[in-house]
Amino acid sequence: EMGKIADALTQAKDEETPLQIKLNQLSKILSFIVLGICVFIFVFDIVRAAVVGDAITLSSTLEFFMVAVSLAVAAIPEGLAAVVTIVLSIGVTKMSKRNAVIRKLTAVETLGCTQIICSDKTGTLTQNKMTVVDYRGTDEKLLATAMALCCDAEIQEDGTVKGEPTEAALVVYADKLGLKKSELEQSFARVGEAPFDSGRKMMSTVHKTENGFVQYTKGAPDIVLSLCTSAYLDGKKVPMTDEIRTAIADANKEMADQALRVLCAAMRTYKEQPSNEPQELEQDLCYIGLAGMIDPVRPEVVDAIKECKNAGIRPIMITGDHKDTAVAIAKQLGIIDDSHTAITGMELSKMSDEELDANIERYSVYARVQPEHKVRIVQAWKKRGMITAMTGDGVNDAPSIKNADIGVGMGITGTDVTKNVADMVLADDNFATIVSAVEEGRRIYDNIRSSIQFLLSSNLSEVLSIFFATLFGFTLFEPVHLLWINLITDCFPALALGLEKGDPDIMKRRPRNSKDGIFAGGMGIDCAYQGVMVTVLTLVAYVVGIMMASPEHLSLAQVFAVNDASDASHLIHQNGMTMAFLTLSMSEIFHSFNMRSRRQSIAKMGSMNWYLVGAMALSLVLSTAVIYIPFLSKAFDFAPIDAREYFTALLLAFLVIPIVEIVKLIQRKANK
Incomplete structure (x- = not known):
């Protein structure tokens, strides 16, 4: 996987900025003009001296040459x-005083003609301060237990939370219900896991219990729900029916329409410890419930989006969230008015490059995307002749950042790989800072x-x-x-x-x-x-x-x-x-x-x-x-x-x- 990223980085060519190109053209034009004028004046002086009968000596020739040099100067x-x-x-x-750290001097000028800004949602358009505000399920404590155990965030002794913002919100949610993660881990020791993967869009952990082993899985509701064959309702496990599945999907959409980021939790029990292979763990699951969390939009971003549009710059939002959540947030920010301008990564994958190139102007919101999709988005806009900026923070974002005219790395959440290939790093991870730049x-x-x-x-x-x-x-x-x-x-x-x-x-x-x-x-x-x-x-x-x-x-x-x-x-x-x-x-x-x-x-x-x-x-x-x-x-x-x-x-x-x-x-x- 690292080799694929490295190969993608080497495929991206370093291109000259518009100003560099124009100055190079100007220097060539000036060079030819200067040479032409110098030769003309030098020959003109010699011819004039010959016509009026003046002797053409070494001294006079040198004088004519110095006049030509004067013109060159x-x-x-x-x-x-x-x-x-x-x-x-x-x-x-x-x-730099406005939190935009420029790593390449020429990027300053390219920023001035930026026409498209493709921005990640979490942390850039929003505050990256996730808080669970809603849940759907019949056993909230079971839901909170599953969410807290199936994550890597932890609450420190001083009360601070260490971990990724989404997982931190889940641990705090459980803590408020009296379910401290440190105590849960003593009762349910983790013995195996299938780490989160952007392709699977979920994570699973296996824990030892008095009666055997229990697996908790959390992830994108549509993905996790598709793997559930039963549901935990009113204290008992019941077979999954189309009616139950539809009710869960409706609840998911209702929360997503409120601009909530929704995660689904499921479980599975074993008598003996299972392997850690995702394809073996993540099947025949039992649905537990949904947790809806809000990541408030940055207040200054709303004005920054307006300023973008007034300046003729088109903002594009890219997120791993559900399409409904992405559309709701994009509407809050003023990026879109119509949900038809949103597309999912799955729909994008079905498009050929030619189809994407032809339809790229239709879409302003991309949901459930993979990092490789971002490269295609950048390249499609560049084929339209648009100067494009792309933000990113993960290692997988490096190729898209490298391909963009302006690659923007995140100073707080960004990896070193991303920062090193970026033209500009945001010290505050804020979209408004891009607009200021x-x-x-x-x-x-x-x-x-x-x-x-x-x-x-x-x-x-x-x-x-x-x-x-x-x-x-x-x-x-x-x-x-x-x-x-x-x-x-x-x-x-x-x-x-x-x-x-x-x-x-x-x-x-x-x-x-x-x-x-x-x-x-x-x-x-x-x-x-x-x-x-x-x-x-x-x-x-x-x-x-x-x-x-x-x-x-x-x-x-x-x-x-x-x-x-x-x-x-x-x-x-x-x-x-x-x-x-x-x-x-x-x-x-x-x-x-x-x-x-x-x-x-x-x-x-x-x-x-x-x-x-x-x-x-x-x-x-x-x-x-x-x-x-x-x-x-x-x-x-x-x-x-x-x-x-x-x-x-x-x-x-x-x-x-x-x-x-x-x-x-x-x-x-x-x-x-």
Whole structure:
């Protein structure tokens, strides 16, 4: 059996998350674009030099190559990998504080597009605090004795109960009737047993008595009752009749409809000790009675189910309980309204994989299921292209957890095997914690997209600035300038965007399609126009810088002709380059505030992102320092511009906010 589980685990493949897939695609696209632009610019410079009659020397060729390198530096978002990793790590820390322990970093993002949550009932949707509240039978003390002896739970000396919750409830039930298990075991010593098995759905124990041996069996009412040939009624054993069997089945359904978990007890006597083989023990039984226990639903789960449905996520309940009990609890929780959406494991076993794939959307409740059924359920939903989460606690649940897009292990009741294959472990075994994790996953993905859009639009502006400067025949930035902007000016705001609190209505929208690309929803167009906008402002800053540095008014043609070897022209060019650098740096900083929301106005964002304010202050200080500290200014070949030029560059940079606000307003009206 362990080998079967191990084989099932090895059959489950580790798949990349949607974000990993999209980022890999993006990196390939960027690589080809960068190489194409570099080759084009390098060849363009050589051809232009040949056309105008300039000598193509090793020095000039190296200069052309350095321009191409500048474009490569500008095009590659060096901070993207660090930003994504750090944002995911911070998200993991936040989730752990909400009892969701993430074992795989990439699972954070996958949670954000979860469409199906398949959850065990006991302990996850319910409190796992079983209490016997009803019984059906003519001898309650005999029923309680059978239930207490045919289980492994025990009441400790300090009054606490050690054992599985269902069995613990049975021992407490007997204790309240004055039947202490420790005393019962002295009178009825256990000499044999057939342990509980999820396939048989029952357990049997054999006890030595003064008159021989007695066997007690407890388990699923429908299974145990099918093995009974007699019944213990009114103090005597009578043959089982169809009338008695029907009455017992009706009592079972009545209790199950009240959301009670029902167990049936039966007995059998022997003169000599029987073997421990289940097929020999569990036949020709005498029915004793039914015990109905309640496992109250977690109050917070009802709201979590509503939140799931509002968010377009479908909750699925999986349980070993009787179908009627499962339906009653599912209705209490709001998972279903119609009992026709429930199916049993036996019905599931009769379905082929093709039939299940075709009908999977019909069912929201699975009762009397085996662990192997959970694997089929997960695979059927995944074939529909649904991102599926599956919970589990037992060793047999490991394959289904491994197969799910998000495997969720139980921190309290879960086995080590289950926890080790899970992507996420619930420290409180609570379904509501899964929903909280999904919300956090959505927020993180939104923030990562904002960071990506910010970085790509910023890098596009750098590429276009260098590209057009090269076409006009002058050098706008050196590679070191662009590295400074990418690693210092861009990274801090991108990280701050990853810490946004998120849209308050984030759980009122449907899950995103996992097949959607990075640029879905018009993000590609946004990156393009925002990159062009910053490019225009940067080139304007260069022109203004040259004109403000020149003692006399220059025509546009003269402006672009100043990039020559003379000292005066170099100083003028230096001034323009410094203003362009400051404008580009700060326009990207100001643009990061636009990226707090792709469509919402900054004025309506509510609480301020103080991390972003800090990033802006830090970037402004560092950008100013590199211009005005002498040894840094010299290393970067910057001119110490005056206050008028400095604030002119900042004003040009600030224009990105009103421009994007106007575009957002148009986009909002268009969406309406």
